Amino acid sequence: MNVLKRPLVTEKYTAMNEVGKYAFEVEKKANKVEIKKAVEKLYGVTVTSVATMRSIGKTKTKYTKSGAVTGRTSLIKKAIVTLKEGEMIDFYSGI
Template sequence: MDILKRPLVTEKMTALNESGKYAFEVGKNANKVEIKKQIEKIYGVTVEKVATMRVQGKLKTKNTKAGVVSGRKPTVKKAIVTLKKGDIIDFYNNI
């Protein structure tokens, strides 16, 4: 099972990094305990709190020669992880 898919590096989530919170896109069936264990194992930090949310995919419509084509982006699950004070995750370490 794919627990951690990718870190979310956006302006809003980067602003949360100052307070020790980091966001990840996770698998739809992943629970908070699995997410906590995976992050502690990969990044070597101590996780205090995990908040999860499901974000429903947006409707998308476009006009083509064949007519109007509509669909939906996939639904994703996000996790916002709060780390112990003093711990940090450096996503740009290997660039």
């Protein structure tokens, strides 16, 4: 099982990168220890702390010819990873 799904690169999380915090979308059943080990192994950095949160999916409504169709987007789990002072992750190195 791959714990990390993708890094979250938004305006808010990019601003947090300057203070050594990085955000990832992770598996729903992953715990903090698994997330820490996965980040350290994949990026070769030292993780000092991990904060997790579950983001509940939003309700969406689409209006069609046959009427309104209501559904919900899927739940995701996010992890905010704090690195050791002076270390950083470069997401754009492979571009």
